[in-house]
Structure formats: C-alpha cells, structure tokens
Amino acid sequence: MIKQFSYSKPQKVKSRKELDILFKNGKSFLIFPLKVFYFFADISGAEKVRCGVGVSKKHYAKAVDRNRIKRLLREGFRLNKAPLQETIQQKQLSFFILYIDKTMPENYAAVEDKMKQVVIKLNKRYTDEIAS
RNA sequence: CUACAAACCCGAGCUAUCGCUUUGCAUAUUGCAAUGAGGAAAGUCCGGACAGCAUAGAGCAAUUUACUGGUUAAUCGCCAGGUGCAGAUUUAUCUGCAACAGAAAGUGCCACAGAAAAUAACUACUCAAAACUUGUUUUGAGAAAAGGUGAAAACGUAGUGUAAGAGACUACGGCAAAUUGCAGUAAUGUAGUUUGUGGGUAAACCUUAAAUGCUGUAAUGCCACGUAUAGAUGCUUUUGAGGGCUGCUCGCUCAAAGCUGAAAAGCAAGUAUCAGGGUAGGCAGCAAGAUUUAGUUAGUAAUAACUAAGCUAGAUAAAUGAUAGUUUAGAAACAGAAUCCGGCUUAUGAGGUUUGUAGUUUU
Numbered sequence: 001m002i003k004q005f006s007y008s009k010p011q012k013v014k015s016r017k018e019l020d021i022l023f024k025n026g027k028s029f030l031i032f033p034l035k036v037f038y039f040f041a042d043i044s045g046a047e048k049v050r051c052g053v054g055v056s057k058k059h060y061a062k063a064v065d066r067n068r069i070k071r072l073l074r075e076g077f078r079l080n081k082a083p084l085q086e087t088i089q090q091k092q093l094s095f096f097i098l099y100i101d102k103t104m105p106e107n108y109a110a111v112e113d114k115m116k117q118v119v120i121k122l123n124k125r126y127t128d129e130i131a132s
Numbered sequence: 133c134u135a136c137a138a139a140c141c142c143g144a145g146c147u148a149u150c151g152c153u154u155u156g157c158a159u160a161u162u163g164c165a166a167u168g169a170g171g172a173a174a175g176u177c178c179g180g181a182c183a184g185c186a187u188a189g190a191g192c193a194a195u196u197u198a199c200u201g202g203u204u205a206a207u208c209g210c211c212a213g214g215u216g217c218a219g220a221u222u223u224a225u226c227u228g229c230a231a232c233a234g235a236a237a238g239u240g241c242c243a244c245a246g247a248a249a250a251u252a253a254c255u256a257c258u259c260a261a262a263a264c265u266u267g268u269u270u271u272g273a274g275a276a277a278a279g280g281u282g283a284a285a286a287c288g289u290a291g292u293g294u295a296a297g298a299g300a301c302u303a304c305g306g307c308a309a310a311u312u313g314c315a316g317u318a319a320u321g322u323a324g325u326u327u328g329u330g331g332g333u334a335a336a337c338c339u340u341a342a343a344u345g346c347u348g349u350a351a352u353g354c355c356a357c358g359u360a361u362a363g364a365u366g367c368u369u370u371u372g373a374g375g376g377c378u379g380c381u382c383g384c385u386c387a388a389a390g391c392u393g394a395a396a397a398g399c400a401a402g403u404a405u406c407a408g409g410g411u412a413g414g415c416a417g418c419a420a421g422a423u424u425u426a427g428u429u430a431g432u433a434a435u436a437a438c439u440a441a442g443c444u445a446g447a448u449a450a451a452u453g454a455u456a457g458u459u460u461a462g463a464a465a466c467a468g469a470a471u472c473c474g475g476c477u478u479a480u481g482a483g484g485u486u487u488g489u490a491g492u493u494u495u
Contacts, residue, residue: 007151052449063174063468067453071152075454078151108454 007078011050027125031117033101034073038122040091040129049084051077052096059102069099072108076115087123090130095122 028037053073055066077097084093097118 054449064466067468070449071453075151079454 007074007081029121029125031114031121033099034114034118035098035100036095036118036122037098038093038095038125040093040126048088048092049081050092050094051081053077053099054096055099059100065104069104072111073097073099073115075108076111080112080115080119083119083123084126088126091126093122093126 027039028035030036053070055069057066060066060069
C-alpha cells in the first residue's frame, strides 16, 4: 500500500542530465503562472510519475522567496497527484514546473487551484499520447 | 509620564492532520523513535585553518599597508595610549571624528573673482633719463609697505633703516626642523639651544619605510563506468621545456642529441594550441573544536590561564514545510546553511534595559 500523499526522493526529477533531456526533447504548455515541461518515457521505472520544481533566480534574488515558492509547488503536487498515478500505467511521466510570475503567490489556495488544472491537462495529454 | 534618537538583549509558544532531510532500531521497502537554519546563515570587505601546485638565488617593476604599544592562530579587527580638529559644559574634563609618514627631492594642478594662485608690479609709491603744453606724459630701473578679489595673497606687532621699501636688520611673539636634558617601553610631552620663516593639494603623479607565491572544498584523494589521442596547425631535434610564484631580466633545473638522404626534405620523437571522444555515478573531504556557558585568577582593557558543566543540521536541484485552530501583540521584522572558524559592514517587527534630547504634570 503506497502512501497517498508522500513525495520522497524517487519521485523527484533531479539530475542535471535528465533535466537537459527534458528541456531539449520534452513538450510544454502554460497555465499562468506555471510553465510545465513534460516528457513520456518508454522505460518503466518504479515510479510512474516524477516531478521537479523550479523558480527563476532573475525574478527572485532572495533565497527565502525561492524556497517559499518551491515549497508551495511541491505541496501542490503532493496533494493533487493522485489522478495522474491512477491513469498513467504504461509509460513513465517526467515533468518540471517552472514558476514564471514576477509577484509572489498570495497563499497556498491560489497555487493549489492552478496545480489542479495542470494535473487535468497532463492527464489529457497522456491519453492523447497513448491513442496516437 | 509621553515622544524621538542611539547602543545592547531577544529573534514566539502550543494542539491536530498531511509531508520532507539525516540517523538508529525492527517484525525491512514499510513501521516506530530521535533529529533538523541565523544573529546576521547575507555582502564577500579583511584575516586564518585545510588542500593542491611550486619551493637555489639576485635585481627591477607591480601591489598592499602607513601615529605608538599591546592582544591574537592571524588581520586593514579589537583594547589602551598619543597627536590634531570639532562640540559640550562642570574650564580641565568628557564626548565624537581622522586614508594620522613626507608639500624643505622633483613634476603637475589650484573653479569663480582678482594685476597676480607661485621665478607675484594692475593701481598707487621712489629714483633716473627724455619730451614738451612746466607738471604732466613716455621709457628704464627699484620696490611686496598700501589697495580691492578670494577658501587661500607671500610670518604678526613695534622699531631701525632707506630715494622709496623689504626678516634687510633688531626686540618680543608665532610656526617648522635639528639637537640636548628630564618624564615615558614608545608615539609624544616639557624646558633649553641652534637654524630657518619655503601658500594649498599626496583620496594627483611621486618619495620614504615595511610587507607580499598562486589557486580555492566545483580544492583534493580514492573507487566504479567509459573511451581514442585517431586528427589539424605551429615550433624544435643544439636546442627545447620548466619554473621564481603578478610581470620582466640575469642566473638555475630537467629532457633529448634518433633514422633515411648528397641536399632539399621525409619518418620518428618531444612540445604548444585547436578540434574531437568519453564520463559527469559513489565514498572520503564533511561536522568535537583557535568550541559554548558559568566561575576563579592575572591584566586599566582587548585577552589569557585553570576548573566545572554542555554541545547529534549536513543536503547535492539541494530537507527543516503546508493547512486549520489557539495564545501573546497584528495570520510577527530582516532573512535560508553548502568546507570550517575569527572579525568588519549592511538589513531588522513587537517587547525589554540603559543613555541622551524635547515636552507635560506634580512637589
């Protein structure tokens, strides 16, 4: 029984090599203020859904602000990833969320709302990918 | 009592649910337990530890520092003292500030105004000569005493002196340098003697004195995986390379002296640059040390010594969080470790302590 809301190390997209591939070959879409890069791989690892988050250093010079945004994004993914895990079985989804707005998010609720939209859209992209 | 300013202290707690890092244990991939940012973690401005490379030397340049002593692993830090300037009043003390060696080695610069900003003659002054309109003009020389300008004008006052004047000379005083005595570890102070009287600017060049290897934990070492030195260009084979450290010079150290050929050259070797290929995983470094708190002793102090007690962040796209409630005081300010320490600088809400200033009330 997998814990429903966990977000541990294997579920993160981490290495620089993976990220290079993701930005080079992956597709992307925008649900403001979130830009999502995603990539479906044929190899089947232990985790079917993997996610990373990032914030531009240009927009936020202070490390405290970047940490705050990244924590909110991770929290959003952690609590709303369930639909993706149910749907995606045949391939491995890696995606990376970039926060591109220049103003800080007001609170968690705003981020969560956007995150739900991201999850729905990713689910749709997956079904298209399988169909083609 | 209120307001403002400065310095210092402090840098929220509790409950529930869902999570994260690291560690330990186990019934082992899930449980349980423990653990988890700062006073500045920031700026990267100084100084070290640690590591790698280098490690005969000399000279010139370059860079840094600049009152004295102490302190420290070390410093451009800190403490104490001195000097100068400013402010305050209690008038001899306190507080603050100081790129605090040299302008008497040399070169440069000094806005505006002013005749002139440094080998001072514009006006006015004195003398001589010439001219004539006979008290003026012109020319030459002397002269920094008077004038106005300016941030600053060629030591001040009085006298002597002189054609008129001038530190040209004299007296008193100011300032500077050298030197002697005394006090002090010293900077320096003080009293005397001698010499001088030369405007400012060294955060202009510069001079003097002292000091100075480079690169930084993405250092560095080990293991694993993987491949390719195949190639191009230049140079050399009596020269090349290395390194003196940031640069140059002298000297120094190391390597090689090959083969074919009549020669040109070729092969080979060495070396530099370019181009290209592979890996970008793990472990160590990496958390207990110039350590923190308290006390005692030494010292004016910075600090040191001793005694006792205490001290589990350690990631690598990078943990320390989210939501709800609650308490203070308002959904707490500035802000997030990345090799580690000591300082400096800057940011910082509420509350507290101390000091100063202003006002109000009472006595």
